[in-house]
Amino acid sequence: MTDYRAPLEEIGFALEVSAGMKDWSSLPGFEEAGEDLVSAVLEEAGKLASSVIAPTNRIGDEIGAKWQDGDVITPDAFKPMHQAYVEGGWSTLSADPELGGQGLPNTLSIAVTEMVTSGNMAYSLLSLLTAGAIEAINAHGTDEQRETYLPKMISGEWSGAMNLTEPAAGSDVGALRSKAEKQADGSYLITGQKIFITWGEHDLAENVIHLVLARLPDAPAGTKGISMFLVPKFLLNADGTPGKRNDVRCVSLEHKLGIHASPTCVMSFGDEGNCVGYIVGEENQGMRNMFTMMNHARIGVGLEGVAIAERAYQHSVAFARDRVQSAAIGAKSRDSVTIIHHPDVRRMLLTMRATTEAARAIIYRNVWALDRAHRHTDADERAKAKGEADLLTPISKAYSTDIGVEASSLAVQIHGGMGFVEETGVAQYYRDSRIAPIYEGTNGIQALDLAGRKLMADGGAHWRALITEMKDALPKFTSLTEQSAIELKAGIHALEAAAEHLFANGFDGIVDTAAAATPYLRLFGSVVGAYLLAEQAEVAAARLQGGEGNPSFLKAKRTTAQFFIEQLLPSATALLAPIKGGASCLMEMEEESFARN
Structure with a gap:
């Protein structure tokens, strides 16, 4: 099987001509994004994608992610690969420096992501969903939620997942039936089932932070009555470390045409009536x-x-x-x-x-x-x-x-x-x-x-x-x-x-x-x-x-x-x-x- 070589000359040229690379350092916050730094980042990312990530692509396809009593087990080769990705700080490139990021342009980060994705598309979905969850929490969460969850998600130690689709609610998200009921302490109890949840459960991160769309009891019908909730796989101790397992489980994995190493999960929330979630943003504004x-x-x-x-x-x-x-x-x-x-x-x-x-x-x-x-x-x-x-x-x-x-x-x-x-x-x-x-x-x-x-x-x-x-x-x-x-x-x-x-x-x-x-x-x-x-x-x-x-x-x-x-x-x-x-x-x-x- 042919090895992948990161097309650094092509990527650099495209960034320069089509994406304003020489102008990056003129924007506030991007002053460090000069040509030498950009070139060094691309060079090292190319080595990671070609030498560490790409060799796992075929392995992941042949072995796939496995479900075992609610746990999802990834191929052995994925653990050292993910460790190299996290320890190299690759997930932190464009994130807010105040939360542990490097504050570099998203345009540079997307070029790095391309190489990682060419190396192993199934694996790359883990960081894609995590980055999206970071964006949503950062934009709509409370200061406490940002300070509690984002540093670990940005570092790659924790991952994120997006929970929209249900058996009766695909593209028509407004038809979803998952429920949320507010508790005296301000938290919510979440019940329902979600399908097609990419990297909803796995063994590469010590916690999975789910963003879940659900409906409050008195919510309007359709998309106007949807709220967003943060549901961690493990509830946090007082010191912010993962503690008790939350009432959220992966009940099965889909058997798919491709991306076999990316676990596509059926997630069940609140089977025991004790799935704790925290609202992100205002009630009934979840779809936005x-x-x-x-x-x-x-x-x-x-x-x-x-x-x-x-x-x-x-x-x-x-x-x-x-x-x-x-x-x-x-x-x-x-x-x-x-x-x-x-x-x-x-x-x-x-x-x-x-x-x-x-x-x-x-x-x-x-x-x-x-x-x-x-x-x-x-x-x-x-x-x-x-x-x-x-x-x-x-x-x-x-x-x-x-x-x-x-x-x-x-x-x-x-x-x-x-x-x-x-x-x-x-x-x-x-x-x-x-x-x-x-x-x-x-x-x-x-x-x-x-x-x-x-x-x-x-x-x-x-x-x-x-x-x-x-x-x-x-x-x-x-x-x-x-x-x-x-x-x-x-x-x-x-x-x-x-x-x-x-x-x-x-x-x-x-x-x-x-x-x-x-x-x-x-x-x-x-x-x-x-x-x-x-x-x-x-x-x-x-x-x-x-x-x-x-x-x-x-x-x-x-x-x-x-x-x-x-x-x-x-x-x-x-x-x-x-x-x-x-x-x-x-x-x-x-x-x-x-x-x-």
Whole structure:
């Protein structure tokens, strides 16, 4: 099985060109985030991901997490890996220094997380959910809750889990039935069952801090009557150390298509009537509070698509350079060559590479916007950055996770029959990648969020600003081929036409907008990805001309951008027609007609 090598040159270039790396140290609190420190962090993270984490990926897939009398046991190799991760302080990178964090940019942290996720996606979910829980408690918890729980969670000694889904309440969270009853001491007794709880129980941390959505007895119906509660696996002693076991249990693990080493738990709260929880935020504001955690997780899940696509790409390149099959097309010699010489294999490899780099650039830019939204000294700039981050978040999540599935599928195809058997390892990437489009709001929900809420936000100011930026940049991309310039311009104008069309629909055309949402998101992601790759290609061309940098890498950046814009973008541009087509062809068929006689 091919080893993973952290693509440090690519990650550093993407951070610099697409995520403002040279500007990080100018923001308050990020003064230490200079190029030398960033480079050192990325270098060490690459070593950890490649040498410590990546070797456990196959082990985790084959052994998986095991349930035993309510306990969840992870593979033996996971314990020293997690210890190295915690002792290295990797979970503390972007956290508040007052709570034990290092206070570095989230944009740097997301790059490190990408490498960890490429190393072992199943394991990376532990830190993803913990980071989201930290965000929610920090934003909505009391000072006492922050001081009591966050330092240990930030250090990685304790982990966090998000408990939303129930057997009768999936995407419709408002249908949940879990209950909470207030006690005289201000705590709450929690009862109910949650399903699909990622890393809800395990043996790598000494405590698990659950954030649980539940309903108070007199709460309004639907999402307006949901509150959020902090439920620790172990209640704390007076000195803050884990004490008595709380009345929360993992009653089973799901048997899944992939991510076998990530325990997906069925959690039961209050079987003995004594599950103690503490409200986070105000009563009946739980859904709003949970979105703090969910929005953080959505970008992280999008990153899973990039990470799994990167590893599948590296695996496929190594195989294509080694596998000998048939003579080269058009060559005089009839000797067999390695398959990387065949045009269709190159098309698949370049598709994997180009879409992965486009998705990476989108996510990095998204997180840089979040950093500016939190740290910029100018209020107007903070507002603009927040609007951009909100706009890009559903694209980061949905576009990137679709790319992860598509890239890992191409990896299987490149390996041929060898890819369909477990021996080569690429089947695991395909199996693992498939959950990401479902996680944290399915990609259809992300598309509805983009075409509904984000399109209309602030009168459309944010998508109009992004389109204006792209249009203004077109004349500056002097290194593009003539065909690339034509296709990029066509893509940007198609995106603008699609946005204006959907924006004009209003509430009366809401069904038409819903029908167009998924192709609209794909068009949006493809155009923004093409634009960011063109931006990178322009920088690469300038450095080549100036004799700077690695010529091989810089030439590849230009070729990759050209391939994406000329070979992949046109099919996305063509989505303008179905976007304008409305819902009639989707909705006119009778329900009974879907069934086969």
